[in-house]
Amino acid sequence: MSVTEHLLYTEDESELRSGVRNLLTERVPLAGLLARIETNEPYDPKLWRVLTEQIGAAGLAIDDAHGGSGASWRETAVVMEELGRAVAPTPFLGSAVLATAALRTVRAGALLADLAGGRRSATLALSFASVPGVLVPYPxxxxxxxxxxxxxxxxxxxxxxxxxxxxxxxxxxxxxxxxxxxxxxxxxxxxxxxxxxxxxxxxxxxxxxxxxxxxxxAEAAVATALATGAALLASEQLGVAEYCLESTVAYMKTRHQFGRPVGSFQGPKHRLAALWVSIAQARAVARHAAACVAADDPDTAVAVALAQAHCSEIAVRAAEECVQLHGGIGFTWEHHPHLYLKRAKADALAFGTPDRHRAILARLVDLPA
The missing domain is CATH 2.40.110.10 (Butyryl-CoA Dehydrogenase, subunit A, domain 2)
Structure with a gap:
C-alpha cells in the first residue's frame, strides 16, 4: 500500500490522540499557561515526565530494542497535533523529533534509549530557521x-x-x-x-x-532530522489551526449582538466555513508528509515542501481569524488567542518560510522559473 492510499487515522492513532489530549486538557489549562510564560521556567518538567515515562511519547519513533514503542513518525505526528492544539510548553520537537531523527540515522543506540525513557532530552544544534535540503556551512x-x-x-x-x-x-x-x-x-x-x-x-x-x-x-543525519522536523511541524500547525477554529466557533455561539449569537450572521459564518475547508486540506497535506517520512518515501522532499508551504499559512490565517472574531477580548493578554497567533507565526518562520518552500517545490517538480 502506498503512503497516499491510507492517510486516515488508525485505531491506535486515535487512542493515542485521546490519551494525549486528556493529559494536556488536565495539565495545560490556558490560565496556567499564561502564568507560566511570565516565569523563568516556560517548560513544564512534570508534563514532560508524564509524556515520556507514562505515555511513552518520546519513544514512539524509537524501536523497542532501545526502549521505544517501535511505532513510527505517523504516531509522533499525532502527538505533535495535540501539542499544537494546546500550545504545550514541552521540548518534544527538539528531543523526540529532531534529535531522535538524527540519532536514528546514525544508530546511536545508547542515546536513543535515554531519550525514549525520558532520562535525558536532546536537540539538534542548528538554527530553527534551517531549511531542509539546503546545504550551508555549519556554524x-x-x-x-x-x-x-x-x-x-x-x-x-x-x-x-x-x-x-x-x-x-x-x-x-x-x-x-x-x-x-x-x-x-x-x-x-x-x-x-x-x-x-x-x-x-x-x-x-x-x-x-x-x-x-x-x-x-553525518550529512544524511542532519538532512533527515531537518526534513522530519519540517514534516511533523506541519502536524503541529494543523493542531494550532484546528483549535483556533473550534474555540472561535464555540465563542461565537455564546457571544450575542443585537439579540442574536454572533455566529448566526452571514459574514462570520462564511469566514469560518472557508477556514474549515482550508484546514481540511491542511490535514491531508500534513498527514501525507508524516506518512512519507515514516515510510522513507522517494517523494518525501516534495511532501515536506508542500506541507510547509501550505500549513504555515493556514495556521497563521486560522490564528488571525481567532483573534479578530473573538472581538475586543481577542486582543487582550489575558485571553488565549495571542498564544496561538505567536505559535503560528513562529512556526511559519521555522525550517524556512512558505515562499522559500514554494521555490523549493517548484524546483523539485521542474516548474519553470
Missing part, C-alpha cells in the same frame, strides 16, 4: 573532539541534556554528541516571539564532543 568548527562556534536560535536547547552538533572539520562534516552541562557550553536565552517555545543561542568555546558519524552519514 561550529571542530578540531578533533574540541568544538568551537556559535549557533543562533536553537529550539529546545535551553533545557536539553545533550546537544547533537554537526560541525565542519578539516576532513569534512562530523556529527557530535555534546554534554550540554559542561562549562564550555554557554546557553544564552533569546527573546522569542513564541514564549511557549523559547529559543537559545549556543556558544561553544572548546566544548568536548563524542563522534557519532562522519562524512556522508
Amino acid at each position: 561550529v568548527r571542530a578540531d578533533g573532539d574540541v568544538l568551537t562556534g556559535t549557533v543562533t536560535s536553537v529550539v529546545d536547547a535551553g533545557t536539553a541534556d545533550v546537544l547533537v552538533v554537526p560541525a565542519d572539520t578539516a576532513d569534512g562534516p562530523v556529527l557530535y554528541a555534546v554534554d550540554a552541562g559542561q562549562h564550555a557550553v554557554d546557553r544564552r536565552p533569546v527573546v522569542s516571539l513564541d514564549l511557549t517555545r523559547p529559543l537559545t543561542d549556543l556558544v561553544l568555546t572548546g566544548a568536548i564532543g563524542t563522534v557519532l558519524a562522519r562524512g556522508e552519514q
Whole structure:
C-alpha cells in the first residue's frame, strides 16, 4: 500500500490522540499557561515526565530494542497535533523529533534509549530557521573532539541534556554528541516571539564532543532530522489551526449582538466555513508528509515542501481569524488567542518560510522559473 492510499487515522492513532489530549486538557489549562510564560521556567518538567515515562511519547519513533514503542513518525505526528492544539510548553520537537531523527540515522543506540525513557532530552544544534535540503556551512568548527562556534536560535536547547552538533572539520562534516552541562557550553536565552517555545543561542568555546558519524552519514543525519522536523511541524500547525477554529466557533455561539449569537450572521459564518475547508486540506497535506517520512518515501522532499508551504499559512490565517472574531477580548493578554497567533507565526518562520518552500517545490517538480 502506498503512503497516499491510507492517510486516515488508525485505531491506535486515535487512542493515542485521546490519551494525549486528556493529559494536556488536565495539565495545560490556558490560565496556567499564561502564568507560566511570565516565569523563568516556560517548560513544564512534570508534563514532560508524564509524556515520556507514562505515555511513552518520546519513544514512539524509537524501536523497542532501545526502549521505544517501535511505532513510527505517523504516531509522533499525532502527538505533535495535540501539542499544537494546546500550545504545550514541552521540548518534544527538539528531543523526540529532531534529535531522535538524527540519532536514528546514525544508530546511536545508547542515546536513543535515554531519550525514549525520558532520562535525558536532546536537540539538534542548528538554527530553527534551517531549511531542509539546503546545504550551508555549519556554524561550529571542530578540531578533533574540541568544538568551537556559535549557533543562533536553537529550539529546545535551553533545557536539553545533550546537544547533537554537526560541525565542519578539516576532513569534512562530523556529527557530535555534546554534554550540554559542561562549562564550555554557554546557553544564552533569546527573546522569542513564541514564549511557549523559547529559543537559545549556543556558544561553544572548546566544548568536548563524542563522534557519532562522519562524512556522508553525518550529512544524511542532519538532512533527515531537518526534513522530519519540517514534516511533523506541519502536524503541529494543523493542531494550532484546528483549535483556533473550534474555540472561535464555540465563542461565537455564546457571544450575542443585537439579540442574536454572533455566529448566526452571514459574514462570520462564511469566514469560518472557508477556514474549515482550508484546514481540511491542511490535514491531508500534513498527514501525507508524516506518512512519507515514516515510510522513507522517494517523494518525501516534495511532501515536506508542500506541507510547509501550505500549513504555515493556514495556521497563521486560522490564528488571525481567532483573534479578530473573538472581538475586543481577542486582543487582550489575558485571553488565549495571542498564544496561538505567536505559535503560528513562529512556526511559519521555522525550517524556512512558505515562499522559500514554494521555490523549493517548484524546483523539485521542474516548474519553470
